C-alpha cells in the first residue's frame with residue numbers, strides 16, 4: 001500500500017478545512033414527523049397542506065415522462081404557465097429546487113465576506129443559513145411584538161448591507177406587513193440593496209391583502225419576489241419554487257442555479273397544479289375557516305395564558321404565558337400523537353407553532369390544550 005497512514009491515523013489538521021463561515025452554520029432543523037420511539041405522528045410541524053395536492057397534479061405526476069431523460073433545463077412550459085396565471089413575463093421568472101435554492105442563490109449572488117444580510121428577528125431560519133453560506137454577516141433587526149418593524153429594519157442598514165430578506169406573511173410568526181409599510185421599507189433602502197420578498201404563504205391572503213410585492217418586482221431593479229409550490233399547492237415533496245424580478249436579477253440567478261434544478265416530475269406536477277385554481281381556493285378557504293375556529297377555541301379558554309398571534313398564514317404561533325408552558329404543551333401533544341413546532345433554537349421557547357390541519361385535528365389539538373391548561377392551572 002502506498003498510503004503512509006490509514007485515514008484513521010491522519011491527524012485532524014490534515015483533514016480538509018471548512019471555511020470558517022461554514023462552521024458557523026447550524027443545519028436547518030426540519031419539522032419532525034415521528035416521535036422519539038419512531039411511531040408516526042400527525043404532522044402539524046411543517047406547514048404542509050392538510051388537503052394534499054390537486055388530483056390534476058397527482059395525475060400529471062404519474063405520467064411525467066421518461067426518467068432516463070434530463071428535464072427541460074429552462075422549465076419553459078412551467079414558467080409560461082406561471083407567467084400566464086400571474087400576468088408576468090416568463091423571461092423574468094427563474095425556477096428553483098424549492099424557493100430555498102433561490103433564497104440561497106440571491107444571497108450568494110449579491111453578498112459575500114465583509115457584507116451584511118439583514119432580516120427580522122423571528123424570521124425564516126433559512127435566511128441565517130443563506131447569509132452565512134456565502135460568508136456574509138447576518139444582521140437581525142428587532143421585532144415589534146413578533147411582527148416586522150420597518151423602522152428597526154431601516155435602522156440596521158449599514159454601508160455593508162447587500163440583501164434584505166422579508167417573508168410576507170412571515171414564518172414562524174404569521175404576521176403580515178401591509179402594502180404601505182412594504183413600500184416604505186423599499187423606499188428607505190438604497191437602490192444597490194436587494195430586497196427579497198418571500199411569498200411562500202401569499203396565496204393564503206385574501207385578494208384585498210395585496211402587499212404590492214409583484215408591482216415592486218416589476219418596476220424596481222432591486223426587488224426579487226420568491227414563491228413556492230410547497231405550501232398551498234401541496235407539493236413540498238416535489239421541491240419547486242420560483243422567483244421574479246428585474247431581468248438583470250433573473251440573469252444572475254440563472255447563471256448560478258443548478259442546470260437541471262427542477263425535476264421532470266416537479267415540472268409536470270407543478271404545471272398541472274397551476275391549472276387547478278379551484279383546489280388553491282378550496283385550500284385557502286379551508287385554512288381561513290379552520291384558523292378562525294382554532295383561534296376562537298383558544299380565546300374561549302379564557303385566562304389560561306395562551307395568546308395566539310394574529311396570523312395570515314397556514315399556521316398559528318401561540319405564546320404561552322400561563323401555568324402551561326410551550327414546552328409542556330409540545331411534549332403533551334406529541335404524547336397524544338400530534339407533532340407541532342417548538343422553536344427554542346430560534347429564540348422562541350415560549351411559543352409553539354401549529355400548522356392548520358383538518359377540522360378534526362384542530363378540534364383534537366384545542367381539546368388537548370384545554371385539558372393540559374386546566375391541569376397545569
Ligand SMILES: *Cc1c(COP(=O)(O)O)cnc(C)c1O
Pocket residue numbers: 047097098099100101124167170171198200227228229230231236239240241
Ligand atoms: C416553507 C417556506 C418556504 C418554502 O421553501 P421551499 O424550499 O420552497 O419548500 C420559503 N420561505 C418560507 C418563509 C417558508 O416558510
